[in-house]
Amino acid sequence: MPVVLFYSLLVTATAAIAVPAPAQPKNEAVQTPSVETEIDAVLEVYGGRDALEKASFFRTTGTMFANQHVGGHPGRFVREMRGPQILKIANLFATGKDEVRILKGDRGWRGDKEVFGPSLLSMKLQAARMAMPLSLWTHRKDIVDLGMHGEPGQWLRVLHLQLEKSMFIRAMINPKTRHIERVVGVIQMGPQNVVFVTNYSDFKKREGVLVPFHEERIIRGVNTASVTLETFELLSPTEEIEL
Numbered sequence: 001m002p003v004v005l006f007y008s009l010l011v012t013a014t015a016a017i018a019v020p021a022p023a024q025p026k027n028e029a030v031q032t033p034s035v036e037t038e039i040d041a042v043l044e045v046y047g048g049r050d051a052l053e054k055a056s057f058f059r060t061t062g063t064m065f066a067n068q069h070v071g072g073h074p075g076r077f078v079r080e081m082r083g084p085q086i087l088k089i090a091n092l093f094a095t096g097k098d099e100v101r102i103l104k105g106d107r108g109w110r111g112d113k114e115v116f117g118p119s120l121l122s123m124k125l126q127a128a129r130m131a132m133p134l135s136l137w138t139h140r141k142d143i144v145d146l147g148m149h150g151e152p153g154q155w156l157r158v159l160h161l162q163l164e165k166s167m168f169i170r171a172m173i174n175p176k177t178r179h180i181e182r183v184v185g186v187i188q189m190g191p192q193n194v195v196f197v198t199n200y201s202d203f204k205k206r207e208g209v210l211v212p213f214h215e216e217r218i219i220r221g222v223n224t225a226s227v228t229l230e231t232f233e234l235l236s237p238t239e240e241i242e243l
Contacts, residue, residue, distance in 0.1 A: 032157065035145050038173065039136045039159075045178040047209035052134040055209040057082050057237050062213075062229040066093065077227070082235065084131040084138070087123065103127055118187055118194065121167050125185035125196055128161075128169050132180055135161070136171060146170070156181060179203055179210075195220060206232040 033041070043049050058081055063074040075093035087103040102109045103123040109115060115123070128135060136143065139161050146158040149172070156172040163169055166189070172182040185196040196219055200212035215227040 032145075032148065032175070035143050035159065036140055038157065038178075039133070039140050039143070042133045042173060042178045042180065043137055045210060046133050047205070049134070049137060051208040055207055055234060056084065056131065056134060057235040057239075058207075059231075059233050059235055060211075060229050061231045062227060064091070064228070065226045066091070067224055079130070080235065081127070081130055082237070082239070084127060084135060087127045087130065089126075118189065121164075121187045122194075122196070124163065125167060125169060125187065128163055129183045129185060129196075129198060132171055132183060148175070179212075202228075207234050 032038075043052060046052060047055070060077075060079045062077060064077050065074055075091060077092065078090045080088040085103070085105045087101075089101045091099045091101075093099075100109075100111055101123060103120075103126075106120075107114065108120040108123045110119065136159060142161060144160040144162075146160050148155045149158050150156050155175060157175055159171045159173065161169050161171075167185075167187050169186070170184040171180050172184065173179070174181050179200070181200055183198045183200075185198075187194040187196075197217070199216040199218070200214070201216075202214040203210050203212050205211070211229065211232050213229040215225075216223060217225040217227065
């Protein structure tokens with residue numbers, strides 16, 4: 001099944017948040033433990049809850065190829081996250097079109113201008129994505145299991161979390177490695193959905209937790225950026241983010 005079509009079917013299948021029968025694999029023995037057991041297994045692979053809570057205050061740096069900005073030439077980024085609701089991202093491009101985005105709870109800024117609506121929701125989605133997998137445990141009672149999706153030999157278990165009335169996120173977990181290999185975030189805008197997909201790879205242990213060092217980002221079915229991490233470091237929980 002083409003990748004874009006697969007994403008579209010997965011999202012539209014529950015656009016109204018009515019969960020259909022999961023598309024279970026056929027002719028393959030794939031075990032599906034309970035949601036809580038699945039989440040516990042994922043957390044263990046990623047380093048454990050205590051280590052993940054400590055690592056929810058972090059800074060990463062790296063390079064990114066953002067097609068719409070630099071035409072194939074790499075830019076650089078710095079991300080700082082302080083818990084699940086405070087995020088600062090600086091994207092530095094060779095064209096000079098640098099961008100700083102900040103999220104603090106229910107407020108967000110792009111540069112020196114406060115943003116609202118879809119721009120704010122997209123920041124909240126990014127924060128929710130970056131808080132994985134700890135946020136799965138935090139919201140484990142609200143998780144909806146959408147079962148196994150994919151193709152033979154490439155099944156991923158899909159866990160759905162409604163973040164707000166018009167926004168949800170889905171973690172897609174490899175049942176063999178317990179790695180979150182894909183996260184789908186959706187902003188519902190009337191009859192249309194804006195779909196953000198992030199594919200993860202190159203997992204490495206840093207500061208006691210598992211970190212994906214490569215990301216491929218897809219928006220509306222178009223690959224918009226390739227991201228490679230270079231550093232991952234922990235921050236002090238008492239350090240304030242600079243606005």
